[in-house]
Amino acid sequence: MSDALPSELARRLRVNRYRQAADVCLGVLRGLGVDESQTRVLDITDTDEIWPVYLERLRAGGEARERWSAARADEVGHRVDELRSVAGSVTMVWLALVDSEPIGVEVQAQVLLDAAMSYLVSRAGDLMLATGDVADGVCVERNHLATGDEFEIVTWGRFAP
Numbered sequence: 001m002s003d004a005l006p007s008e009l010a011r012r013l014r015v016n017r018y019r020q021a022a023d024v025c026l027g028v029l030r031g032l033g034v035d036e037s038q039t040r041v042l043d044i045t046d047t048d049e050i051w052p053v054y055l056e057r058l059r060a061g062g063e064a065r066e067r068w069s070a071a072r073a074d075e076v077g078h079r080v081d082e083l084r085s086v087a088g089s090v091t092m093v094w095l096a097l098v099d100s101e102p103i104g105v106e107v108q109a110q111v112l113l114d115a116a117m118s119y120l121v122s123r124a125g126d127l128m129l130a131t132g133d134v135a136d137g138v139c140v141e142r143n144h145l146a147t148g149d150e151f152e153i154v155t156w157g158r159f160a161p
Contacts, residue, residue: 002073003110013114014044015044015100017099017101018044018101018103018160019046020098021096021098021101021103022103022105023040024045024098024103025041025048025094025096025098025103025105026039026041026105027099028096028120029105029111030108031116032048032111032112032114032119034108036049038106038107038108039105039106040101040105040106041091041104041105041106042099042103042104042105042106046132047095047102047103047104048102050093050095050104050108050130050132050134051095051102051104052126053131053134054095054134054137054160055118055132057101057134057137057156058128058137058154059140061136061154062103062139062154062156063122063155063156063157063160064153064154064156064158064160064161065152065153065157066153066154066155066156066161067150067151068150068151068152068153069148069149069150069151070142070149070150070151071076071117072145073117076117076140076153077117078114079153080116080117080140080153082112083113083140083155083159084109084113084114085140086134086159087109087110087113087129087159088110089108089110089130090108090109090110091098091107091108091109092107092108092109092129092130092131092136093105093106093107093129093130093131093132094106094107094127094128095128095129095130096125096128096134097125106126109129110118110126112129113127113129116140120140121140121141121142122142123142123143123144123149126140126141128139131157135155135156135157136156136157136158136159137154137155137156138153138154138155138156138159139152139153139154139155140153141153141154
């Protein structure tokens, strides 16, 4: 019985952290002009299913891994424009880390790809999108390396070149 209380407390604390982190994500989307009625925060269990599969695909390099020096940001922007065209009006899961808590929010991918280079992608944050089954995915990131900053885009499914 004593083991049940700490695990229940841990569960409730995680649910609370998830809810707070989701509010941060929704705030970002509001800042991008997205109406909350056009979004859906995934249940914590759904995010817990998608997140490790997404990370596995990402770490494996997806179907394509492209890199550019930070000085070639215009070329990266053109590639992101191509991804936006591929995405069209499809709704995808935006996977975001807020204080180390993975959050999943369904939103139109095009909106996030529009804001990728100017707002979302930085040394501190990546843009991670996937379909609910993780068959299609993209990660746009800016990495700080000893040799200099670089952009990297990993894609699979419909987004692979």
